[in-house]
Amino acid sequence: MTNNLQHLTQLLDRAFKDKPNNQALVGLDNVINYNQLYDNSICLANYLSANIGKGTVAIMVPNLLAFPVSLFGVWYADRTATLINPLYTSDEVLKQCLDAQVTTIIIAKVFYKTLLPMLQKTQIKHVIIVEVGDLQPTIKRHIVNLITCFKRKIFLIKKHSGINYIALNKVLKNHSNHLENKVLENEVALLQYTGGTSGVLxxxxxxxxxxxxxxxxxxxxxxxxxxxxxxxxxxxxxxxxxxxxxxxxxxxxxxxxxxxxxxxxxxxxxxxxxxxxxxxxxxxxxxxxxxxxxxxxxxxxxxxxxxxxxxxxxxxxxxxxxxxxxxxxxxxxxxxxxxxxxxxxxxxxxxxxxxxxxxxxxxxxxxxxxxxxxxxxxxxxxxxxxxxxxxxxxxxxxxxxxxxxxxxxxxxxxxxxxxxxxxxxxxxxxxxxxxxxxxxxxxxxxxxxxxxxxxxxxxxxxxxxxxxxx
Structure with missing residues (x-):
């Protein structure tokens, strides 16, 4: 039952506590269980809590294992998320980021070129880079990322001064999986955008x-x-x-x-x-x-x-x-x-x-x-x-x-x-x-x-x- 829950993180809390070894997600044929989903989400949450101020966190990631980890990481950090269609144009991304007052974005590396032209026009100060192979076994992760970069001709990330860049994989390696922020007060889970038939953002x-x-x-x-x-x-x-x-x-x-x-x-x-x-x-x-x-x-x-x-x-x-x-x-x-x-x-x-x-x-x-x-x-x-x-x-x-x-x-x-x-x-x-x-x-x-x-x-x-x- 969910009618006695107040926060979406409690869904994962319960799954982790009751069935830690149950399969949670399969991505690119790799399975992660509820223990892994929880641990990685907490690692990201601890990074966000320690390094970013208040403000909306955008997630611009396709159906990868990193998506649920990113979303629950944002929620465990007591932040509001906004989800961006990775196929949006630069102008569409700009409008959503400005309207939602985005200060941090978690973005798939393959779509970073869309963000680049308008990044300095936003309030974004933190960019977390997701690679397609993230959360895959080490050897497979390297192979998948290499093939993806070769196919997409993505070799270097052009960085802007004044903006902090970090790879999601590095965040997950270097931060604790014990939740440091235990006070969840933010009521708004999502700023979910819709154009409807009017086209108005x-x-x-x-x-x-x-x-x-x-x-x-x-x-x-x-x-x-x-x-x-x-x-x-x-x-x-x-x-x-x-x-x-x-x-x-x-x-x-x-x-x-x-x-x-x-x-x-x-x-x-x-x-x-x-x-x-x-x-x-x-x-x-x-x-x-x-x-x-x-x-x-x-x-x-x-x-x-x-x-x-x-x-x-x-x-x-x-x-x-x-x-x-x-x-x-x-x-x-x-x-x-x-x-x-x-x-x-x-x-x-x-x-x-x-x-x-x-x-x-x-x-x-x-x-x-x-x-x-x-x-x-x-x-x-x-x-x-x-x-x-x-x-x-x-x-x-x-x-x-x-x-x-x-x-x-x-x-x-x-x-x-x-x-x-x-x-x-x-x-x-x-x-x-x-x-x-x-x-x-x-x-x-x-x-x-x-x-x-x-x-x-x-x-x-x-x-x-x-x-x-x-």
Whole structure:
């Protein structure tokens, strides 16, 4: 149970205390257990506590073993983290670092060239360099790092004066694994950025309490036979709140094992762990599941241990779901979430027997309503803007009082910007984004509806519908 926890570090405390030798993570085929995850996180926390002042710590790292170590290190040091997409441009990184008031960044060496042009325009005073081979056995670490540097043509890190540089590997070697900072007072765990459909940079202020509440809700939803012996395939990036909460934090809570996929665009990296490990849970988006079902080896894989496949982030195409079910024997279940909600607010039952098009019922402790443009509550089956209230919902956007007034109703419902409805059974159906709705001859047309119909044609793999003024 998580409802008696106050801080996300307590998830790892418990896993370390109860099951220190359980597999926690697999990255590049190397396993680290909860003892190692805890020890390395504490080493980093002690370095941060001793060497950096207050301020947000940015993490710009792909799905490597160093990612969870970095995140828990930041939290054990009682700092707030902000997660940066490693594929961002220099301008995008600059905007996020300035807005979040970043003073320290933990960054993968292969992406340092993105940071370099704008580093002196930020408040950053400390740079911690992560290499792809970090947390691998010594010989393998050197080989992986050498190959990576050769392929990426990265040989020297250009350094700016006035900024402290250190390698993560050096930090982990030279600092104690006994926690020196034992007072955790900072309530904000993450400044999680989202552009939404508006493209406006804004950060959801997610507290430890918000995220722990969502983990507790998901624990109630999860199949009971998903436990400390279970593995989850982590192909989605951990810097995204969907994978972070479910694949990383929820699985640490149940003391399970997360198989990290560094680059799912390389289909081999996606298929190999499915062959090698008994995967109990898969999270993904429609695109990822579409790639899997169309791969030549899909039907050869052993799916006997799979308990549930969860789709989120975008509508699930019925054709993809049907192909999946024809081989695996059970459908992909859909969930619905938003960055501002830590992120999950509803999910279909894992016992669902067929594609329904629904994103399920609200999670425990969550209330979902639909509203018209005047913020009047609508009845069942009436389409309106989806509003959400629950313990996982953020309290505010970071330093955006203008937006905070717009996105919450007087009763405290967060307005999602998504159009949808609840049926008479309380199941949620997403129709489209508010701003994507197209007016045709006075009628509301939702692009998702058009796309779903088009995608049923056997010669159509994917489609997109847009409105054009004339």
């Amino acid at each position: 804004k950060a959801a202020t997610l507290t430890h309490e918000n995220i722990l509440a969502n983990i507790h809700q998901l624990e109630q939803w999860l199949p009971k036979d998903i436990n400390e012996n279970s593995s989850i395939l982590t192909a989605l990036p951990l810097y995204h709140i969907f994978a972070l909460t479910i694949n990383c934090l929820l699985f640490i809570h149940i003391k399970g094992n997360s198989i990290l996929v560094l680059n799912p665009r390389e289909i081999k990296q996606l298929i190999e762990p499915l062959k090698k490990y008994n995967i109990g849970v898969i999270t993904g988006v429609n695109t990822l599941f579409g790639v899997l079902v169309r791969h030549k080896d899909f039907k050869k894989l052993n799916w006997s241990k799979l308990k549930v496949a969860i789709s989120g982030g975008m509508p699930l195409d019925k054709k993809v779901s049907d192909l999946w079910q024809s081989v695996v024997g059970k459908p992909i279940v859909q969930g619905y979430g938003l960055t501002e909600c830590s992120p999950v607010v509803s999910a279909e039952s894992y016992e669902t027997s067929e594609y329904t098009g629904s994103v399920g019922k609200p999670l425990i402790g969550t209330t979902i309503k639909t509203f018209d443009q005047s913020l009047n509550e609508l009845q069942a089956n009436d389409i309106g803007e989806i509003g959400i209230k629950g313990p996982q919902v953020m309290g505010s956007y970071w330093h955006r009082e203008d937006l905070n007034k717009e996105v919450f109703t007087k009763d405290g419902f967060f307005l999602s910007g998504d159009m949808g409805y609840l049926d008479e059974h309380g199941r949620v159906f997403i129709v489209d984004r508010v701003k994507d709705m197209i007016i045709v001859s006075g009628f509301n047309v939702y692009p998702c509806d058009v796309e779903q119909v088009l995608n049923q044609h056997p010669d159509v793999e994917e489609s997109a519908c847009v409105g054009i003024d004339h």
